[in-house]
Amino acid sequence: MVETRRAPRFRVSKLATIGMGKSAIRCWIHDLSATGAAIAVDTQAGIPERFTLVIPEDGLQLPCQVVWRKEYRIGVAFE
Numbered sequence: 001m002v003e004t005r006r007a008p009r010f011r012v013s014k015l016a017t018i019g020m021g022k023s024a025i026r027c028w029i030h031d032l033s034a035t036g037a038a039i040a041v042d043t044q045a046g047i048p049e050r051f052t053l054v055i056p057e058d059g060l061q062l063p064c065q066v067v068w069r070k071e072y073r074i075g076v077a078f079e
Contacts, residue, residue, distance in 0.1 A: 007033040019052035019061070027074075029055065036067070036077040044069060050079075 009031040016039065018025040025047060031038040041047065053062045053076065064076040 007035045009033040009036075009038070014055055014057055017054040017056070018047060019054050020046075020048060024054070027053075029053075030073075034078075036064070036075065039074050039076065040072055041074060042072070044072075044074065047074065053078075 010033065012029055012032045014029040014032070016027050016029050018027050018039075018041070025041065027039045027041045029037050029039050037053065039053070047066075049066050051064065053064050054060070055062070063079045065079055066074055067077050068075040
């Protein structure tokens with residue numbers, strides 16, 4: 001398989017939040033790079049195509065766009 005990502009991803013285990021205005025959904029980051037992430041969620045219900053990924057441990061709030069979805073995982077690209 002040919003790697004097509006623009007930046008290398010690193011395996012991590014970080015608690016994060018999907019921020020959507022005044023509401024938020026807890027998630028876990030499993031892969032992280034300078035350009036995107038793979039996150040795990042309990043359910044995808046209500047998760048929009050664009051949201052802010054909040055990573056309190058790192059003090060980050062990253063606007064992102066969904067690029068793929070699987071049952072309990074979502075791939076995002078940072079905007």
